[in-house]
Amino acid sequence: CTCQRTISYLVADKSWKRPIVGHLAWAMGAVPVKRAQDSAGKGSGTVTLEIPAEGSSDKSIRVVGKATKFSSEIKVGDKIRFPKTAMGIKVSGIDDDESMSLKMEEGVLDVLSSQPFPQYVPFDILPRIDQKDVYQNVLEKLASGGTIGIFPEGGSHDRTDLLPLKVGVALIAYSELEKDGINVPIVPVGLNYFRAHRFRGKATVEFGSPTYIEPSTLADFKQGGADKRRVCNELLGRIEDSMRSVIVSVPDYDTMQIIHAARRLYRQDGIVQTAEQRQDMGRRFAEGYKRMLLQVEGEPPEEWLSLQNRLLAYQKELTQLGIRDYQVAGLDHEEVEIGCETQGHGKGETVLHRLNILGHIFHLLCIFVLASIPAVLLNLPVGMISRMYSNRRRKVALAASKVKIKGYDVMLSERVLCCIVLVPSLWMVYGLLLFCFTSLDYPSLAVCFTCFPLFSYWSIMATESGMVDVKDLKPYVMRMIPSARRRLAALPATRKALRADLRAMIRKIGPTLGKIYYEKDLNWAEITTETKRLTLISSGSLDVDEVLGSESKKDD
Numbered sequence: 001c002t003c004q005r006t007i008s009y010l011v012a013d014k015s016w017k018r019p020i021v022g023h024l025a026w027a028m029g030a031v032p033v034k035r036a037q038d039s040a041g042k043g044s045g046t047v048t049l050e051i052p053a054e055g056s057s058d059k060s061i062r063v064v065g066k067a068t069k070f071s072s073e074i075k076v077g078d079k080i081r082f083p084k085t086a087m088g089i090k091v092s093g094i095d096d097d098e099s100m101s102l103k104m105e106e107g108v109l110d111v112l113s114s115q116p117f118p119q120y121v122p123f124d125i126l127p128r129i130d131q132k133d134v135y136q137n138v139l140e141k142l143a144s145g146g147t148i149g150i151f152p153e154g155g156s157h158d159r160t161d162l163l164p165l166k167v168g169v170a171l172i173a174y175s176e177l178e179k180d181g182i183n184v185p186i187v188p189v190g191l192n193y194f195r196a197h198r199f200r201g202k203a204t205v206e207f208g209s210p211t212y213i214e215p216s217t218l219a220d221f222k223q224g225g226a227d228k229r230r231v232c233n234e235l236l237g238r239i240e241d242s243m244r245s246v247i248v249s250v251p252d253y254d255t256m257q258i259i260h261a262a263r264r265l266y267r268q269d270g271i272v273q274t275a276e277q278r279q280d281m282g283r284r285f286a287e288g289y290k291r292m293l294l295q296v297e298g299e300p301p302e303e304w305l306s307l308q309n310r311l312l313a314y315q316k317e318l319t320q321l322g323i324r325d326y327q328v329a330g331l332d333h334e335e336v337e338i339g340c341e342t343q344g345h346g347k348g349e350t351v352l353h354r355l356n357i358l359g360h361i362f363h364l365l366c367i368f369v370l371a372s373i374p375a376v377l378l379n380l381p382v383g384m385i386s387r388m389y390s391n392r393r394r395k396v397a398l399a400a401s402k403v404k405i406k407g408y409d410v411m412l413s414e415r416v417l418c419c420i421v422l423v424p425s426l427w428m429v430y431g432l433l434l435f436c437f438t439s440l441d442y443p444s445l446a447v448c449f450t451c452f453p454l455f456s457y458w459s460i461m462a463t464e465s466g467m468v469d470v471k472d473l474k475p476y477v478m479r480m481i482p483s484a485r486r487r488l489a490a491l492p493a494t495r496k497a498l499r500a501d502l503r504a505m506i507r508k509i510g511p512t513l514g515k516i517y518y519e520k521d522l523n524w525a526e527i528t529t530e531t532k533r534l535t536l537i538s539s540g541s542l543d544v545d546e547v548l549g550s551e552s553k554k555d556d
Contacts, residue, residue, distance in 0.1 A: 006147065008029045008141050010149070012032070013035070016030070020417055031137055040124045043122070043124060045067035046068070048119065050063075051117070061103075062101055063080075064099060068097060070094050070100045073125060075091070081123065081402070086403045088126045152168070155401075160253060162243060185210035188209075190246025204276060241532060248282045250286050253405070263278065288509075294535060295512065307501055317491070389415070431452075
């Protein structure tokens, strides 16, 4: 909606050939792209590697096979991929069926360090794909004033951080500058989801500042070889920095849970935050967490570790009881332990309180049942089938992927596709039943059939309201269980203490974080770039003296 041009997305050829998906992609003017991972196949036999010693001038890696068929299965330019890794390593030469060499490139040693060499391991073959026609089509669209949408990670995933970016986006940008003299802006778009694998999930879309090619680097790109790889990698690094400025990235899932729990506890009760405000606070916690880890050199103090463990334990307790954090604040005002001897309540008061709880349960159940009546007829069959179908597709995608954790990223897409087919099919079934088993005339049947979309929409909205009541129903039901009632009674005090300790910790550490703590409006591109620079300095990949020297030159 914010772009005044038609966007043509690059879509995997595998998706382009799927029914419905391919038709929708064609209607949107998408460009199909063949991916090597979609054509990957198992290689015969097993292999081990002879990695050159550190400091060696040898720029290739020797591969030794056992029962392999390198000469017939692999060509120079193809890539091989090892178990539990996503990165393919390019084949630079083939000697015979059991000997070949791989090209030493950036990131290769990190991949190889995860393998149990010198043991023999299986491998996949990723054939080289000629993308000449794709690049030609993309460049023509850009030259004619079009816009290209590309997912530079090469596919979807459910990880908490970015995957290594593919070089395609850099090649497209440089090729357009070389061919037509157009320095295309590369605009990062952040897609941040909340419960992305479920219907009615929420998402925020954020646009960052565009990245441009430095025109002086075009000569190096034209020269090819190492110079071309260097300028493309530099551009990819700047694109990655801009992408990080519009997403919330964390190292792992546990860290994400800690940050979400901290964000919910830190905000004031009774204030409903917008998606943008939640996004901003979550990003402050995520970047602040990374900065704090750098300050303590990866060894947090005991006070910090204790607070993290308490946050995770609190979140686990909420999950087991089936309630949300916002509901805990309300428990503090309820007599969840009424009838206990320590409270001094009599049996009559206890009975009245339990009857009151039963009344709440009955009221919420009535609302939920009324809201469910249209949904049971129009949406429940489709919902159940789409749920089973999407879960089956999730398992298939997870088994075929080297980067997915649980495969939740494909679930909602598959459910939507399933509903596109099943919803009108269900309407047709109901229409056929009305035609065969009722005496309605044709105009009445037409009115009924045309009303099905409206009734479906109303049932979705009614079900959503009913689900809100079901969530509120869970605490009342749990209060009827003695053991759960005691745990519910302890939650408000636990939350209050945890919240106080969290805010005290933030007041203590916050001033050391500078802009992240003090300023209301932040330039997240600068913040993420600074975090990356500090990370490189901490890891020894960037020399402090060089950084200070470059900064002094800028000042001069």
